[in-house]
Amino acid sequence: MSASAGPAESPSTAERLQQDVAVFVAAGANESVQRVITAVHGLSRRLDQWYDRQLADLDLTAGEWAVMSKLVRDGGDLGLTPSVLADAANVAPSSMTHRLDRMAERSLITRTTDPENRVRVRVRLSDDGWQLFRCVIRESDMLESDVLSPLSKADRVRLAELLEMVIGGLEELDT
Amino acid sequence: MSASAGPAESPSTAERLQQDVAVFVAAGANESVQRVITAVHGLSRRLDQWYDRQLADLDLTAGEWAVMSKLVRDGGDLGLTPSVLADAANVAPSSMTHRLDRMAERSLITRTTDPENRVRVRVRLSDDGWQLFRCVIRESDMLESDVLSPLSKADRVRLAELLEMVIGGLEELDT
DNA sequence: CCACAAGACTTCGAAGTCGAACTATGTGAG
DNA sequence: CTCACATAGTTCGACTTCGAAGTCTTGTGG
Numbered sequence: 472m473s474a475s476a477g478p479a480e481s482p483s484t485a486e487r488l489q490q491d492v493a494v495f496v497a498a499g500a501n502e503s504v505q506r507v508i509t510a511v512h513g514l515s516r517r518l519d520q521w522y523d524r525q526l527a528d529l530d531l532t533a534g535e536w537a538v539m540s541k542l543v544r545d546g547g548d549l550g551l552t553p554s555v556l557a558d559a560a561n562v563a564p565s566s567m568t569h570r571l572d573r574m575a576e577r578s579l580i581t582r583t584t585d586p587e588n589r590v591r592v593r594v595r596l597s598d599d600g601w602q603l604f605r606c607v608i609r610e611s612d613m614l615e616s617d618v619l620s621p622l623s624k625a626d627r628v629r630l631a632e633l634l635e636m637v638i639g640g641l642e643e644l645d646t
Numbered sequence: 647m648s649a650s651a652g653p654a655e656s657p658s659t660a661e662r663l664q665q666d667v668a669v670f671v672a673a674g675a676n677e678s679v680q681r682v683i684t685a686v687h688g689l690s691r692r693l694d695q696w697y698d699r700q701l702a703d704l705d706l707t708a709g710e711w712a713v714m715s716k717l718v719r720d721g722g723d724l725g726l727t728p729s730v731l732a733d734a735a736n737v738a739p740s741s742m743t744h745r746l747d748r749m750a751e752r753s754l755i756t757r758t759t760d761p762e763n764r765v766r767v768r769v770r771l772s773d774d775g776w777q778l779f780r781c782v783i784r785e786s787d788m789l790e791s792d793v794l795s796p797l798s799k800a801d802r803v804r805l806a807e808l809l810e811m812v813i814g815g816l817e818e819l820d821t
Numbered sequence: 822c823c824a825c826a827a828g829a830c831t832t833c834g835a836a837g838t839c840g841a842a843c844t845a846t847g848t849g850a851g
Numbered sequence: 852c853t854c855a856c857a858t859a860g861t862t863c864g865a866c867t868t869c870g871a872a873g874t875c876t877t878g879t880g881g
Contacts, residue, residue: 503802504790508693510809515690516736517816518683534837553860561691566838568861590846590859615679621815626808627678633797633805634685640796641692709867728830738869743831745867765829765876 511634518618525610529603534560534570539579539604542596550581550595579603686809693793700785704778709735709745714754714779717771725756725770754778 519533526536537560542551545559557567571594574580579600585591596604619627694708701711712735717726720734732742746769749755754775760766771779794802 503799503806504794506806507794507802507809508790510806510813511686511690511693514809514813514816515686517813518686520736532837554858561695563839564860565840565862569837588847588859592860615683618816619679619682619812621811622808624678626811627682630805630808630812631678631681631685633801633808634682634689636796636801637794637805638685638689638692641689641793707867739830740832740870741868763829763877767830 521614522611525614526607529606531607534562535574536607538570538574539596539600542594543604546595550593552591553594556594696789700789701782704781706782709737710749711782713745713749714771714775717769718779721770725768727766728769731769
């Protein structure tokens with residue numbers, strides 16, 4: 472980190488503080504923490520980039536894909552409401568409205584008011600939506616296998632376990 | 647894509663396709679893959695949420711924080727150019743321009759044209775920026791430790807190693 | 822010495838997202 | 852029975868981001 476044969480006259484304050492940071496990272500017991508956090512973030516970022524590219528080929532955004540997969544996983548035959556979808560996709564309800572507008576225009580979903588509770592709207596995947604979903608699954612399957620190819624099956628399981636432990640702890644922290 | 651099943655529209659189509667998906671997930675050797683991918687994504691999302699909250703308290707966005715930390719890590723005494731920062735933060739150069747505008751207005755950074763190559767701009771952290779940086783580090787340190795508290799130190803190292811293996815493989819795939 | 826090509830950054834128009842206000846439906850108290 | 856209130860969803864205005872075109876500087880060949 473002492474990358475400088477630097478002159479002493481530049482912001483001396485900055486230099487001092489930079490050393491402070493180095494101390495922070497080096498002194499704490501949490502270099503391992505930093506490593507994990509950085510790796511998780513980096514991997515997620517890369518994966519997202521790939522997904523975006525994949526989906527773009529099919530004229531889909533990551534957000535639209537999130538809606539579709541949520542509908543497949545938990546939609547059942549009656550579909551899901553916009554609020555549930557917004558929550559699942561971590562966007563504001565207003566954004567979901569707009570997103571569903573687009574998807575309905577492209578006939579990927581259908582939007583019908585619940586006859587039993589006319590405040591609610593039921594969003595369901597259309598046949599076109601299902602077809603596209605299968606298409607994406609088929610491609611992303613190959614991608615993901617490639618991504619994890621450097622790991623043995625045992626390693627993958629171990630990795631999944633560790634990550635799930637962290638996530639489990641998160642749930643508690645959240646309260 | 648098209649080909650094959652082009653049946654009439656009916657709920658039964660949906661049901662059949664849903665079974666197809668189940669087969670996809672269950673049959674492939676990659677349930678472990680799915681587990682990992684899902685966990686990485688979920689953990690990253692949760693972490694981001696926390697960071698956003700933390701940073702919001704200091705009137706910072708995640709993007710601005712990315713700029714600051716990049717400058718600290720690799721800025722040295724001469725700073726970095728907007729293009730480098732945009733690349734590091736994974737945003738378009740135009741977005742970085744805007745972001746730097748805001749940060750400069752708040753005196754978090756300084757922007758000076760390189761005297762030796764007047765096409766280039768040198769972005770550096772100001773003293774105010776340094777101060778804020780230390781502030782964030784101090785807080786996020788505690789947060790991250792909490793997040794990884796369910797893991798032993800050995801587990802953390804193992805987790806970091808596994809993730810780094812995956813990322814390493816990614817670099818090669820990218821070509 | 823000047824014109825032109827290349828590179829680095831900025832400006833501009835379009836699209837997506839958010840929070841707040843608004844509309845319509847269902848629910849419970851008097 | 853009716854009115855206030857809670858709930859689900861949409862509309863509206865402001866902000867951020869992106870890609871493409873534009874501006875300014877540097878380097879090169881005639």
